[in-house]
Amino acid sequence: MRRLHVTPSVEPFSIAATVSLKNYRRTSRKNSRLAHSTSSKRVTWGRTCDHQSWLRTLFWSTPVVIAPMLALSCFLALAGYDGSLFKLFAAVLKDGLLPVLHTHGPRITLRAMAAIIFWLAFQAVLYHYLPGPSNTGQRTPAGHLLTYRMNGLLAWVITHVAFIALCYLDLLDPAFIPRNWEGLFAAMNLAGFGLSLIAYLKAYLMPTHPEDRKFSGCALYDFYMGIELNPRIGDNFDLKLYTNGRPGLIAWTLVDLSNIAYHYQIHRHTSPSLILVTILHGIYVLDFFINEAWYLRTIDIAHDHYGFYLAWGCLTWVPSMYTLQTQFLGLYPTSASPVFLILIFSIGIAGYALFRSVNDQKDRVRRSDGKALVWGKPAEFIVAKYKTSDGAEHQSLLLCSGWWGWSRHANYVGDLLLSFSMCALVHTTSLLVWFYIIFMAVLLVHRCLRDEERGQAKYGVFWEEYCRRVPWRLMPGIW
Numbered sequence: 001m002r003r004l005h006v007t008p009s010v011e012p013f014s015i016a017a018t019v020s021l022k023n024y025r026r027t028s029r030k031n032s033r034l035a036h037s038t039s040s041k042r043v044t045w046g047r048t049c050d051h052q053s054w055l056r057t058l059f060w061s062t063p064v065v066i067a068p069m070l071a072l073s074c075f076l077a078l079a080g081y082d083g084s085l086f087k088l089f090a091a092v093l094k095d096g097l098l099p100v101l102h103t104h105g106p107r108i109t110l111r112a113m114a115a116i117i118f119w120l121a122f123q124a125v126l127y128h129y130l131p132g133p134s135n136t137g138q139r140t141p142a143g144h145l146l147t148y149r150m151n152g153l154l155a156w157v158i159t160h161v162a163f164i165a166l167c168y169l170d171l172l173d174p175a176f177i178p179r180n181w182e183g184l185f186a187a188m189n190l191a192g193f194g195l196s197l198i199a200y201l202k203a204y205l206m207p208t209h210p211e212d213r214k215f216s217g218c219a220l221y222d223f224y225m226g227i228e229l230n231p232r233i234g235d236n237f238d239l240k241l242y243t244n245g246r247p248g249l250i251a252w253t254l255v256d257l258s259n260i261a262y263h264y265q266i267h268r269h270t271s272p273s274l275i276l277v278t279i280l281h282g283i284y285v286l287d288f289f290i291n292e293a294w295y296l297r298t299i300d301i302a303h304d305h306y307g308f309y310l311a312w313g314c315l316t317w318v319p320s321m322y323t324l325q326t327q328f329l330g331l332y333p334t335s336a337s338p339v340f341l342i343l344i345f346s347i348g349i350a351g352y353a354l355f356r357s358v359n360d361q362k363d364r365v366r367r368s369d370g371k372a373l374v375w376g377k378p379a380e381f382i383v384a385k386y387k388t389s390d391g392a393e394h395q396s397l398l399l400c401s402g403w404w405g406w407s408r409h410a411n412y413v414g415d416l417l418l419s420f421s422m423c424a425l426v427h428t429t430s431l432l433v434w435f436y437i438i439f440m441a442v443l444l445v446h447r448c449l450r451d452e453e454r455g456q457a458k459y460g461v462f463w464e465e466y467c468r469r470v471p472w473r474l475m476p477g478i479w
C-alpha cells in the first residue's frame with residue numbers, strides 16, 4: 001500500500017476514501033469540504049448522553065437487576081430442576097420463591113469465599129508481574145493514549161498448568177468448581193457487586209483521568225455503565241483489562257475442565273458433546289489471549305466505561321452464564337449422532353475462522369497505518385478525522401475492503417455462528433443451554449446500533465461516507 005500523506009498546511013481536514021493515490025486526489029477534494037463541516041462541531045463522542053430522557057436512562061439501567069436474576073434462575077434450574085427454567089418457574093409459582101431459594105439457593109461458604117479471594121489476588125499478581133510486550137490502545141476522547149502490557153497468554157498457561165499439576169498431585173479435586181458451585185456463585189456475585197461499587201466511588205473520589213469520565217445524570221445508569229473510561233491503580237494496573245481479560249475469561253476454560261472431571265466422576269465416561277463444546281470455548285478464549293493486543297481496539301476497551309456491566313459482567317456473568325452448556329452437560333448427559341456432532345462442530349470452526357479473519361483484517365490495517373494487504377490487494381479505507389476534547393485533531397482508518405466492505409460487522413456474524421454451534425452441540429431443547437446464542441444475538445445487534453451512534457458522533461461525515469460505501473450492518477441483503 002502506498003502511503004497517503006496529507007500535508008496539513010495544504011488540506012488541513014481532508015480525508016481519503018481511496019485505494020490509490022489517483023483516486024485519493026479526487027475524493028479528498030470532496031471530503032475536505034465535508035470535513036470542514038464536522039471540524040467545528042462540539043466533541044460529543046464518549047461524552048455525557050445529555051439527549052437521553054431520565055425514563056430512557058432508567059430503563060437502560062434495568063440489567064443491574066435483571067442480569068443477576070437471570071443468573072440466579074439458571075443457577076437454581078441447574079441445581080434442582082434438571083436444568084429446566086420452566087420446571088423452576090412452575091416450582092416458584094407453586095411453592096413460592098423463598099422455599100425454592102432455601103432448598104436450592106446459593107450459600108456463602110468460607111471455603112468458596114477464600115477461593116474467590118485467592119483467585120482474584122492470584123490473577124492480579126500474574127497481571128502485574130508477568131513480563132510481556134507493551135502495546136498502546138486507542139486514543140481516548142480526552143486525547144490519552146494508554147500503554148498496556150500483554151501477558152494474558154502466559155497467565156492463562158500458568159494458571160492451567162498449576163490447576164492440572166495440583167490435581168495430578170492430589171492436592172486439588174479436579175471437580176472442585178462444580179462441587180463448590182453454590183458457594184462460588186455467591187462469592188463471585190459479592191465480588192462483582194463489590195468491585196462495581198469500588199469503581200463507582202473511585203470515579204468520584206480518585207479518578208484516573210477525570211476528563212475521560214462520562215456522566216449520564218442518572219446515578220443508577222452511571223453505576224451500571226460506568227463513569228471512568230480507563231480506571232487505573234497507579235500508572236500501570238488497568239482495572240478494565242484486568243477484569244475483562246483475566247479472572248473471568250481464564251475461569252471460563254477452568255470451569256469447563258472441572259465440569260468434564262465432574263461428569264467423569266459421576267458417570268465414569270466422557271461425553272463427546274462436552275469435549276467438543278470445551279474445545280470451542282478453549283479456541284475462543286485462547287484466541288483472545290493470543291491476539292490480546294487486538295482487544296485494545298475493540299469497543300470494550302476503547303469505548304465502554306467501567307461499571308457494573310464490565311465488573312460484575314466479567315467476574316460473575318462470564319464464569320456462570322458463558323459456561324451453561326458445560327455445566328448442563330456435567331450434570332445431565334445427552335447423546336447425539338457422530339454425523340450431527342461433526343456437522344455442528346464444523347459450523348463452529350467456520351464461524352471462528354470468519355471471526356478471526358475479520359478481526360485480523362481490521363487490526364492489521366490499523367496497526368500498519370493502512371499499509372496492509374486485504375485479500376491479496378492493497379487495503380481500501382477512509383481516513384476519518386475526529387477531535388478530542390483538548391481540541392486536537394486526529395485520524396483513524398475506516399477499512400472498506402475485504403470483510404469490512406462486505407458488511408460493517410462481519411466479525412459478529414462469525415461470532416454468532418460459533419455461539420450457535422456451542423449451544424447446538426449439547427443436543428437439547430433446554431432454553432438454558434440456548435441462552436448464550438440468544439444473549440449474543442441481542443448484545444451484538446444492540447452493539448451494531450450503539451457503534452453506529454458513536455461512530456456518527458465521532459467521525460460525522462466521514463462515518464456517513466463509510467456507511468454509504470458499506471451499506472449493510474450485519475448481513476448483506478438482510479440488515
Ligand SMILES: NC(=O)C1=CN([C@@H]2O[C@H](COP(=O)(O)OP(=O)(O)OC[C@H]3O[C@@H](n4cnc5c(N)ncnc54)[C@H](OP(=O)(O)O)[C@@H]3O)[C@@H](O)[C@H]2O)C=CC1
Nearest residue numbers: 138297298299300362396397398399404411412415447451
Ligand atoms: N463473546 C462475547 O461476549 C462478545 C464477543 N464480542 C466479539 O468481540 C469482538 C470485538 O467486538 P466489538 O468491540 O464489539 O467490535 P469491533 O472489534 O468491530 O470494534 C468496533 C470498533 O472498531 C472501529 N471500527 C468500526 N468500523 C471500522 C472499520 N471499518 N475499520 C476500522 N475500524 C473500525 C470503531 O472504533 P474507533 O472509534 O476506533 O474507530 C468501532 O467502535 C468481535 O469479534 C465480537 O464478535 C463482542 C461482544 C460480546
Ligand SMILES: CC(C)CCC[C@@H](C)[C@H]1CC[C@H]2C3=CC=C4C[C@@H](O)CC[C@]4(C)[C@H]3CC[C@]12C
Nearest residue numbers: 063067244284288300308309310313314317318
Ligand atoms: C451485565 C450483563 C448483562 C452483560 C455483561 C457483558 C460483558 C460481560 C460482556 C460484554 C462484551 C463481552 C466480551 C466482548 C469481547 C470479547 C472478546 C472475545 O474474544 C472474548 C470474550 C470477550 C472478552 C467478551 C467477554 C464478556 C463481555 C465483556
